[in-house]
Amino acid sequence: MTLSSIRKKNPLVHCITNYVVANFTANGLLATGASPVMADEMEEVEEMVSIANGLLINLGTVNVRTLESMMIAGKKANELNIPVVLDPVGVGATKYRQRAIKDILEKVNVQLIRCNMGELATIAEVEWQGRGVDSGNGDMDLPTVAKQVAIKYNCLVAVTGSKDFLTDGYLEYWTVGGHELMTQVTGTGCLLSALSAAALTLEGNPLSNLCELFMDYKRVAELASDHLLLGTFQEEIINSIHLLSRGGKQWTLS
Structure with a gap:
């Protein structure tokens, strides 16, 4: 499992x-044995x-300040061959985000764009009806558009939803499972993007590692859903990540 591999490597x-999600993201990474650092000051992001x-x-x-920090950090990461994951949260909501x-x-x-269908549509300039950071709705051939974006930006694309779609522009994979409560608490997608950054530090094929991670994350949702109270569900996500990363409740897909 990718979660256990992250624990073995302990990436920063x-x-x-x-x-909104910084604390939850940090705790989710810590639950895998990874080390998070939340730094967005322009004066220090390169270092x-x-x-x-x-x-x-x-x-x-x-905002204007953090966008500049993102640009500085991203360019430095490229220079040092450090993988970059882009999570375009709510990109369709405003012109500023689109720019x-x-x-x-x-x-x-970027090595990976991790998004929902509405965010993918905006990046691909496909007509879509969005609302804030929600996925929204529209008519789009998901595999075709995701592959086009992957080829255009020479990166992996992962589109999450009730089923997740992952591609490098040529190969394609679907992961199924999970639980709908993942859409009713903040930060679950953002945490998956952070875990994806950790997964991209591992040895082996990046796309295969991400597919395993996404399957692990579906299992996390299923384990956490044993506790259907919304307030405790978020806590159980962290508990389930910790459990699976330590080799508990092994599972396979049929």
């Missing part, structure tokens, strides 16, 4: 993320990313 993941193993750029509460994503994708080489 530099997260420039949003303040911080230089000692990290992976970088997460999350647009959730982006920010275009700027990042033009100037930073």
